[in-house]
Amino acid sequence: MSLIKDKLFDKEKEREKYFDVSKDLYKKGIIKEDTFNDLKDKYKFSKEHDDKEKNDHEIDI
Numbered sequence: 001m002s003l004i005k006d007k008l009f010d011k012e013k014e015r016e017k018y019f020d021v022s023k024d025l026y027k028k029g030i031i032k033e034d035t036f037n038d039l040k041d042k043y044k045f046s047k048e049h050d051d052k053e054k055n056d057h058e059i060d061i
Contacts, residue, residue: 001035008042012050019043 007018019039026036 001031001039004039005042008039009046012047015043015046 004018004022007014008022009015010018022031022036022039022043025031026033031039
């Protein structure tokens, strides 16, 4: 699970791939709902902060 959590903070393409993997694991009953919800929260947090970082860089230029 730590690998998936780490990848959810990676580049957008990697993040999407690993979130899809986590959804598949949840649908197949391999991970529990609370674990999936934790991964989903990390995914959303990562996406939100990714957008803010891009905006900050654009202002600096």
